Amino acid sequence: MLKNYFKIAIAVLKRRKFFTFISLFGISFTLTILIVLAAFINNIARNDYPDRKRDRSLYILLVDQRNEKTGGRNSGPASFYMLDQYVSKMKIPEKIAIASVFSATNTYVNNRKLSINVKYTNDAFWDVMEFDFLEGKAFTSQQINNAEKIAVISEDTRDDYFGKDVSAVGKYIETDNEKYRVCGVVKDVPITMMYAYGNMYLPYTVSKRDVREKGLTSDYTCVLVARSKQDLPAMKEEYQSILAKIPMKGQEFDKIYSHADDFVSSYTRIILGDGMNSGVSTLIIALTVFAVLFMLLPTLNLININTSRIIERSSEIGVRKAFGASSTTLVYQFITENIILTLIGGVIGLLLSFGILTWINASGMIPNISLSIDFYVLLLGIACCFVFGFISGVYPAWRMSKLNVVTALKTV
Amino acid sequence: MIRHLFKMIWNKKKQNALMLVEMLVSFLVVFAVFSLLVYNYQNYRRPIGINYENVWVINYNNSDLDQSLDTVLMVREAIRREILALPGVQSASFTSNNLPFSMSQNNNGLTHNKKFLGMVNHYTSDDFYDDVLGFPVIEGRWFTKADLSSGKFEPVLINESLKQAAFGSGSALGKTLGDPSPSDRPRRVIGVIGDIKYKGDYQAPEYAMYMRADTGSYRWLSRIMVKVSPDAGADLESKMFKLVANSLKKSNVEIEHLSEKRVSRNSLALVPMIILLIVAGFLIINVALGLFGVLWYNISRRKGEIGLRRAVGASSNAVSKQLVGEAVMLSTLALLIGSFFAVQFPLLKLFDLPADVYGYAWFYAVLFIYLLVLICAFYPGKQAAAIHPAVALHEE
Numbered sequence: 046m047l048k049n050y051f052k053i054a055i056a057v058l059k060r061r062k063f064f065t066f067i068s069l070f071g072i073s074f075t076l077t078i079l080i081v082l083a084a085f086i087n088n089i090a091r092n093d094y095p096d097r098k099r100d101r102s103l104y105i106l107l108v109d110q111r112n113e114k115t116g117g118r119n120s121g122p123a124s125f126y127m128l129d130q131y132v133s134k135m136k137i138p139e140k141i142a143i144a145s146v147f148s149a150t151n152t153y154v155n156n157r158k159l160s161i162n163v164k165y166t167n168d169a170f171w172d173v174m175e176f177d178f179l180e181g182k183a184f185t186s187q188q189i190n191n192a193e194k195i196a197v198i199s200e201d202t203r204d205d206y207f208g209k210d211v212s213a214v215g216k217y218i219e220t221d222n223e224k225y226r227v228c229g230v231v232k233d234v235p236i237t238m239m240y241a242y243g244n245m246y247l248p249y250t251v252s253k254r255d256v257r258e259k260g261l262t263s264d265y266t267c268v269l270v271a272r273s274k275q276d277l278p279a280m281k282e283e284y285q286s287i288l289a290k291i292p293m294k295g296q297e298f299d300k301i302y303s304h305a306d307d308f309v310s311s312y313t314r315i316i317l318g319d320g321m322n323s324g325v326s327t328l329i330i331a332l333t334v335f336a337v338l339f340m341l342l343p344t345l346n347l348i349n350i351n352t353s354r355i356i357e358r359s360s361e362i363g364v365r366k367a368f369g370a371s372s373t374t375l376v377y378q379f380i381t382e383n384i385i386l387t388l389i390g391g392v393i394g395l396l397l398s399f400g401i402l403t404w405i406n407a408s409g410m411i412p413n414i415s416l417s418i419d420f421y422v423l424l425l426g427i428a429c430c431f432v433f434g435f436i437s438g439v440y441p442a443w444r445m446s447k448l449n450v451v452t453a454l455k456t457v
Numbered sequence: 458m459i460r461h462l463f464k465m466i467w468n469k470k471k472q473n474a475l476m477l478v479e480m481l482v483s484f485l486v487v488f489a490v491f492s493l494l495v496y497n498y499q500n501y502r503r504p505i506g507i508n509y510e511n512v513w514v515i516n517y518n519n520s521d522l523d524q525s526l527d528t529v530l531m532v533r534e535a536i537r538r539e540i541l542a543l544p545g546v547q548s549a550s551f552t553s554n555n556l557p558f559s560m561s562q563n564n565n566g567l568t569h570n571k572k573f574l575g576m577v578n579h580y581t582s583d584d585f586y587d588d589v590l591g592f593p594v595i596e597g598r599w600f601t602k603a604d605l606s607s608g609k610f611e612p613v614l615i616n617e618s619l620k621q622a623a624f625g626s627g628s629a630l631g632k633t634l635g636d637p638s639p640s641d642r643p644r645r646v647i648g649v650i651g652d653i654k655y656k657g658d659y660q661a662p663e664y665a666m667y668m669r670a671d672t673g674s675y676r677w678l679s680r681i682m683v684k685v686s687p688d689a690g691a692d693l694e695s696k697m698f699k700l701v702a703n704s705l706k707k708s709n710v711e712i713e714h715l716s717e718k719r720v721s722r723n724s725l726a727l728v729p730m731i732i733l734l735i736v737a738g739f740l741i742i743n744v745a746l747g748l749f750g751v752l753w754y755n756i757s758r759r760k761g762e763i764g765l766r767r768a769v770g771a772s773s774n775a776v777s778k779q780l781v782g783e784a785v786m787l788s789t790l791a792l793l794i795g796s797f798f799a800v801q802f803p804l805l806k807l808f809d810l811p812a813d814v815y816g817y818a819w820f821y822a823v824l825f826i827y828l829l830v831l832i833c834a835f836y837p838g839k840q841a842a843a844i845h846p847a848v849a850l851h852e853e
Contacts (some may be wrong), residue, residue: 063750064750064754066746067743067746067747067750070742070743070746071743071746071747074739074743075743078736078739148709148711149516149711150709150710150711151694151698151710151711151712153691153694153695153698156690156691156692157691158691158694158695158712160711163709221702221709221710222698222699222702222703222710253520253706253707253708253709254518254520254707254709255520255707339736339740341482342479342482342483342486342740342743342744343740343743345475345478345479345482346479346743346744346746346747347747348475349475349476349479349747349751350747350750350751352472352475353750353751353754353755354754356758357754357758444471
């Protein structure tokens with residue numbers, strides 16, 4: 046049966062090439078745009094180099110101090126003091142990576158300016174983030190304690206500073222008016238990976254800002270890694286209980302809002318959320334509304350074209366009805382045909398989006414990003430095809446099934 | 458004629474309803490796109506208000522706050538002196554971090570004559586700010602050493618927009634800005650400057666107020682803007698960098714160029730606009746092809762009717778006119794409904810855009826949809842006109 050429908054669908058497609066072109070154009074471009082968008086979001090949410098333990102990690106980004114009486118507020122990344130003094134005492138996490146938010150510094154080589162983003166880290170950072178080392182290795186806790194001027198740099202920085210593919214380990218790199226000995230070179234991380242991105246990683250002990258400063262906010266983030274996924278809820282609770290223990294003795298603030306979030310929530314909270322709400326649901330609603338609105342026009346267009354095409358086939362329908370085909374059979378057949386059409390459009394759309402993503406990756410619009418169509422994006426694309434094909438097929442099919450046999454045959 | 462066209466459409470209302478919805482949605486999309494374009498273009502046309510070429514920005518952080526205020530001031534004064542001594546440096550100014558094209562903002566609500574005017578951006582800087590950014594003072598003067606930080610009034614400069622809002626078209630000089638508050642000294646306007654587009658070329662006018670940095674401000678001011686000569690290069694920059702880094706040992710230092718900051722700030726407004734245009738452009742092509750296809754198809758289905766019209770004496774021109782007229786009539790209906798929705802935007806003040814932006818956008822959107830429909834209907838109409846009555850009637 047399906048085979049027959051397929052044959053008919055192909056025959057119909059061949060009949061009016063211009064209409065087929067319009068349908069396929071609409072379907073494939075709609076899907077291309079949706080897939081490219083999905084690939085972007087997917088890349089941010091799921092690309093896990095070097096953060097491979099993401100499914101059992103929680104992220105601490107913001108500490109929001111408030112004074113409930115006056116409405117005063119101070120919000121920002123945590124301070125090293127707070128993370129070291131309180132958070133590192135937590136029992137459940139297996140590892141606690143502490144690293145600063147990257148900050149830009151300048152260096153001047155051969156009368157040329159380089160801007161290098163520096164990140165200060167502790168030693169657990171290198172266990173939590175599984176960087177691919179091109180050469181050398183990370184600095185050790187011993188070296189951190191000795192406040193050695195030692196650096197891990199990214200591939201881009203090495204290429205810019207020392208020359209392409211020149212070995213850098215053991216050499217000295219100067220930035221922010223200080224010299225550091227290079228101990229390792231790692232594969233680049235895109236800037237979208239906020240917790241791991243940097244061009245140069247330094248021990249926190251060489252930071253120019255005093256890490257012993259006692260305030261709760263400064264510029265450090267933290268990754269808590271649990272032993273297993275099951276420990277995550279308990280780890281969240283433990284973080285809250287740690288926060289409750291931080292003394293607020295007679296200070297200008299009386300309440301701390303901060304959360305140990307999973308990766309996606311930690312991003313959405315800064316953009317869409319607030320103290321209580323993580324913002325994930327807001328994001329999902331916003332994206333769905335956009336996708337639906339965006340698909341509305343191409344769907345209307347497809348319905349219009351399909352309706353026209355069906356009337357063209359009224360003679361065929363009339364004959365089939367006269368020989369006893371039920372309306373349901375016809376509706377079923379037409380929707381199947383339409384889904385076949387959308388699937389063909391979907392394949393073209395996939396090819397197009399593959400081309401566009403390859404182009405975006407190669408153009409270096411966002412350095413070091415590598416967008417790809419993975420299983421989830423593919424699944425989304427196919428799901429879109431089905432929804433698209435179904436919706437745009439239902440109304441014309443319904444109109445077709447209502448066609449009166451006599452009028453249908455008369456138009457022959 | 459119009460009644461007749463309307464009747465023709467009404468007779469096939471089921472089929473036309475879908476076309477109508479499609480045109481309606483297209484109109485709303487085009488209206489939204491034009492609103493954004495008109496708005497951005499209007500902003501783009503206004504002058505930026507400063508000369509950002511050859512201005513460098515030194516970012517530092519105040520890591521010496523444990524020192525006494527005198528020491529802090531001494532270090533800052535020394536930095537200014539040494540920077541100015543570098544060959545190629547023309548002027549230098551300490552300023553708050555909400556400098557042009559940066560992401561930082563500092564604003565406060567302002568109530569003037571018991572009327573809330575809105576949010577006003579506060580800029581804190583020294584006596585050389587106008588020099589570095591190269592803008593003229595329209596009325597009055599910029600700060601000088603004579604503006605002591607301890608007078609009865611706090612001297613401020615305001616921009617043209619704020620002046621219009623607070624004082625109307627008259628002179629603002631010497632007037633007091635804002636209602637008295639217990640915590641601040643009354644502010645007295647000593648000058649008016651033109652609007653500066655701090656957020657890049659596509660920014661709408663905002664209120665701005667300029668305050669003179671007093672000695673205490675130097676504890677938190679964290680930017681120095683330096684005007685250099687056009688031929689200054691990385692050599693001067695690295696010298697300047699070393700100088701600041703050596704003076705503020707515990708601070709991270711970064712030097713940026715205002716012209717580059719402008720480009721990246723503009724792209725923040727441009728990139729969404731370009732993406733929107735691509736998406737909207739694709740939707741419109743899609744709709745155009747669809748309309749064209751459906752109109753063309755309808756005409757081939759109405760061969761009999763057209764043949765009959767021709768046979769009883771309608772000229773080929775009249776036939777094609779009627780078909781195009783039907784399409785235009787249909788789009789007029791869609792535009793009427795669409796305009797009803799569109800007019801809600803300025804009426805309900807859904808977005809913070811001026812009403813004339815919507816007016817222009819509505820005009821362009823209507824024009825666009827009519828053009829689109831005319832183009833799509835023209836060829837099918839011509840096809841219909843070419844139908845020979847004998848052939849068409851023979852088919853029946």
